[in-house]
Amino acid sequence: MWYTSYMEPRQVTYLLAIIEQEGGYLVYFPALPGCNAWGETYKESIRNAGEALAVYLESLEALGKALPEEHQTDDPVSLGITVRVPVIM
DSSP: OOOOOOOOOOOOOOOOEEEEETTEEEEEOTTSTTOEEEESSHHHHHHHHHHHHHHHHHHHHHTTOOOOOOOOOSSSOOOBOOOOOOOOO
């Protein structure tokens, strides 16, 4: 009897942090150390983050490592924005 093992597909959501900086946007996944990207425009940074995430997850799979867990929310999409404002003393 032949047995085939396979993994059920599952959906995993990771929070993406976006920081606007001079000349573009830095994007990174806090739950995935070292998984970050850069783009001159918001749209480019999001696209580059998607590519970085794909490579990161493929690398984990190739190394036989488990996917890191992220705190799950009920919201399908979360966006956090950090705003720096001057402090007057």
